[in-house]
Amino acid sequence: MENGESRSILPPACVTVDNAEALIACCLAGMGLIQIPSYDVQPHLQNGELVSVMPEWCAEPLPMSILYPHRHHTTNRVTTFVKWLELLLKRHVLPD
16 A cells, blocks of 8 residues: 555566465565465565565455355354454464
């Protein structure tokens, strides 16, 4: 964001991948910049293999969904799991 306004660019790509591991491998091989959640690359940032570039320019958070079979009455097990996962994600994944 710049002055409270989102900006978006689509730079030319030399590689197209469909998973985070391949994207990280390309970046580690020196093939360019990536925009990815920091938890995916935290070990590489800590050991200096990767460095954060333009940390003030962050992507908008993506929504997350939990899918489970539709039932008229959700079981306590599913409800408990969803609450636990939400707390876990807020603590370890979502930005401060």
